Amino acid sequence: MSGFLEVSHIKMQFGGLAAVDDVTMHVDKGEIVSLIGPNGAGKTTVFNMLTGVYNITSGEMSFEGQDLKSMIPQDIVKIGISRTFQNLRLFPKMRVIENVLVGTHVRTKYNFWDSLLRTPRFRREEAEHTARVIQILRSIGMDGMRNSFVNSLPYGDQRKVEIARAIATDAKLILLDEPAAGMNPAESEELLRFIRELRDKGYTILLIEHDMSVVMNISDRIYVLDHGKLIAEGLPQEIANNPKVIEAYLGGEQKNVKNN
Amino acid sequence: MEKKSNRVLSAIESVCYKFRYLFLILYVALMVIVPFLDIKLVHAQVIILIGVYAMLGMGLNVLIGYTGLVSLGHAGFYAIGAYTCALLETKLGVNFWLALVASGVLTAFIGFLLGLPSLRLSGSYLSIVTLGFCEIVTMILKQWESVTNGNYGVRNIKQPVFFGIKLDMYNGGLIVLMLVLCLIVGVASLAIRNSNAGRAFRAIKDDELAANMMGIHVSRYKIMSFVISAFITGIAGGFYCVTRNYIEPGSFNFDVSILILSVVIIGGLGTIRGMVFGAAILQLFPQVFRFLDEWRYVVYGLLLIVMMRFRPQGLLGWQSTQPYHLSKKTKQILEADGGTSEPLEAAGKTEGGSEQ
Numbered sequence: 001m002s003g004f005l006e007v008s009h010i011k012m013q014f015g016g017l018a019a020v021d022d023v024t025m026h027v028d029k030g031e032i033v034s035l036i037g038p039n040g041a042g043k044t045t046v047f048n049m050l051t052g053v054y055n056i057t058s059g060e061m062s063f064e065g066q067d068l069k070s071m072i073p074q075d076i077v078k079i080g081i082s083r084t085f086q087n088l089r090l091f092p093k094m095r096v097i098e099n100v101l102v103g104t105h106v107r108t109k110y111n112f113w114d115s116l117l118r119t120p121r122f123r124r125e126e127a128e129h130t131a132r133v134i135q136i137l138r139s140i141g142m143d144g145m146r147n148s149f150v151n152s153l154p155y156g157d158q159r160k161v162e163i164a165r166a167i168a169t170d171a172k173l174i175l176l177d178e179p180a181a182g183m184n185p186a187e188s189e190e191l192l193r194f195i196r197e198l199r200d201k202g203y204t205i206l207l208i209e210h211d212m213s214v215v216m217n218i219s220d221r222i223y224v225l226d227h228g229k230l231i232a233e234g235l236p237q238e239i240a241n242n243p244k245v246i247e248a249y250l251g252g253e254q255k256n257v258k259n260n
Numbered sequence: 261m262e263k264k265s266n267r268v269l270s271a272i273e274s275v276c277y278k279f280r281y282l283f284l285i286l287y288v289a290l291m292v293i294v295p296f297l298d299i300k301l302v303h304a305q306v307i308i309l310i311g312v313y314a315m316l317g318m319g320l321n322v323l324i325g326y327t328g329l330v331s332l333g334h335a336g337f338y339a340i341g342a343y344t345c346a347l348l349e350t351k352l353g354v355n356f357w358l359a360l361v362a363s364g365v366l367t368a369f370i371g372f373l374l375g376l377p378s379l380r381l382s383g384s385y386l387s388i389v390t391l392g393f394c395e396i397v398t399m400i401l402k403q404w405e406s407v408t409n410g411n412y413g414v415r416n417i418k419q420p421v422f423f424g425i426k427l428d429m430y431n432g433g434l435i436v437l438m439l440v441l442c443l444i445v446g447v448a449s450l451a452i453r454n455s456n457a458g459r460a461f462r463a464i465k466d467d468e469l470a471a472n473m474m475g476i477h478v479s480r481y482k483i484m485s486f487v488i489s490a491f492i493t494g495i496a497g498g499f500y501c502v503t504r505n506y507i508e509p510g511s512f513n514f515d516v517s518i519l520i521l522s523v524v525i526i527g528g529l530g531t532i533r534g535m536v537f538g539a540a541i542l543q544l545f546p547q548v549f550r551f552l553d554e555w556r557y558v559v560y561g562l563l564l565i566v567m568m569r570f571r572p573q574g575l576l577g578w579q580s581t582q583p584y585h586l587s588k589k590t591k592q593i594l595e596a597d598g599g600t601s602e603p604l605e606a607a608g609k610t611e612g613g614s615e616q
Contacts, residue, residue: 053469073472073473073475074475074477077473077474077475078475082473082474085470089467089469089470089473090470091466091467091470092466093465093466094459094463094466095584097584098462101459102459102460102463102471102474102476105463105474105475105476106474106475108456110456112452112457112484115452115456115458116451116452116455118451122455123587123589126587126590127587127589127590128593130586130587130590131590131593131597134586134590135594135597147582147583147584165474169474169475
């Protein structure tokens with residue numbers, strides 16, 4: 001099957017450094033695909049390319065047949081790709097419910113005058129969005145905290161809010177950048193269950209993860225990046241036994257000691 | 261100590277929230293009563309200035325409190341609003357109500373133009389641009405004598421007439437008008453805050469990149485917040501000019517910009533109650549402490565320093581402890597679903613595109 005997310009030969013050049021070089025990958029609808037690799041391999045750069053943060057140097061990317069290359073981030077969200085960030089990027093001075101409501105921004109059709117005059121259109125749409133946001137929060141067990149301000153929440157909960165915000169954009173493809181980072185084993189176990197649940201509900205997930213055990217558990221397929229190049233792809237078992245991957249990871253660990 | 265004060269404030273807040281309609285009724289009642297009160301001219305002038313600065317605060321609040329763009333040149337917008345209204349009235353004989361709207365619209369347009377550089381500049385650089393803007397405006401007002409009358413200012417500004425009743429300082433009409441304008445601006449500010457645009461503004465303030473990634477057109481909303489802020493400030497200026505007999509360029513210098521900024525910071529960034537409170541404090545302080553003579557400004561400065569040390573979020577700025585307001589419709593939808601729906605259903609799953 002083709003045509004969901006198709007990426008071919010993309011390259012991102014920063015001065016003399018090719019952060020991502022000639023990466024070709026695809027994600028099919030309903031899959032959980034992981035992108036792994038040692039620190040600095042270019043995983044987050046791939047996400048930034050997909051979501052329009054960077055203008056890619058060369059290559060082609062498309063989502064459901066639409067060319068992503070020429071799109072601005074706002075349009076990319078609109079056609080159904082949403083993401084979370086490696087280092088949480090929430091709106092700390094807004095409430096949990098307001099943070100997630102920001103996710104509905106691209107689906108909002110009423111205009112400024114509607115909101116100023118509180119027209120029926122405004123009331124209806126705002127009510128629908130708020131109800132949907134509360135339902136999303138319920139489904140991740142965060143409804144009890146909807147009134148809290150994000151800066152007062154524990155780390156794990158903030159991650160959940162970020163995922164809820166991504167869901168609220170009505171995304172079809174959700175890009176999760178190290179969602180389990182900083183979580184304790186119990187929390188990350190719960191997160192994995194939640195990600196699987198998302199897949200079962202019809203979402204497609206592209207996941208960046210550092211932790212091999214997490215990835216092996218959950219992924220349908222895995223891509224491995226090292227120094228900006230794709231060094232392997234395949235099913236979890238294939239990746240686990242791939243000598244190149246083992247070398248990249250073990251070699252990587254010896255060369256630069258992980259600091260987390 | 262700080263925790264305790266917050267608890268007291270949130271208790272007050274919940275009481276205020278509970279009786280908010282009562283307060284609204286009292287506010288309207290006040291408008292009705294004012295004309296029958298015998299308010300001395302000096303007092304009336306201070307009251308009106310509090311109202312004007314509350315409005316100016318609310319205007320700047322949209323920019324700083326919501327979107328996080330710091331303007332040091334709001335006196336420029338204030339001046340444009342005041343001069344537009346004054347010149348339209350005195351030179352072209354335009355009706356006050358029309359002139360007031362024109363002040364808002366023209367100032368909003370200038371706000372749009374000034375908003376354009378905000379797309380490329382951020383932080384202090386933008387503030388410097390607004391600072392320059394304010395200087396340019398005062399300079400034009402001083403030099404363009406054929407229109408603005410230069411340093412002499414615009415004189416003989418007529419008081420507004422409302423269905424045959426002249427609104428002035430003596431019959432309390434201007435105070436009523438001030439109360440009405442403040443109410444409209446305050447309600448509008450709140451309406452904007454709790455809407456798609458308001459959330460976009462606040463998202464931009466908190467994290468611009470994340471806002472961008474959530475599909476918010478950051479530049480569009482920055483300009484929009486400039487326009488709204490300038491519009492409110494222009495209205496405040498238009499109103500201010502009719503409360504004086506004349507206006508001059510000197511009334512709109514850099515000090516005024518700083519005073520408006522102080523209202524916002526002291527009152528509490530992002531809040532409406534804070535703007536009214538901040539305006540009241542800043543206008544009343546010099547009056548109440550008149551017996552200190554020049555020393556009052558020293559005391560005033562000291563108080564500011566102490567406040568910034570112990571309450572940097574502003575006197576009435578704190579994170580609300582009230583639950584997020586859910587509309588009746590929202591509750592209806594939630595009840596109708598009764599938790600049986602599948603909120604996580606991905607968009608387009610039913611279109612038959614799922615894996616075989």
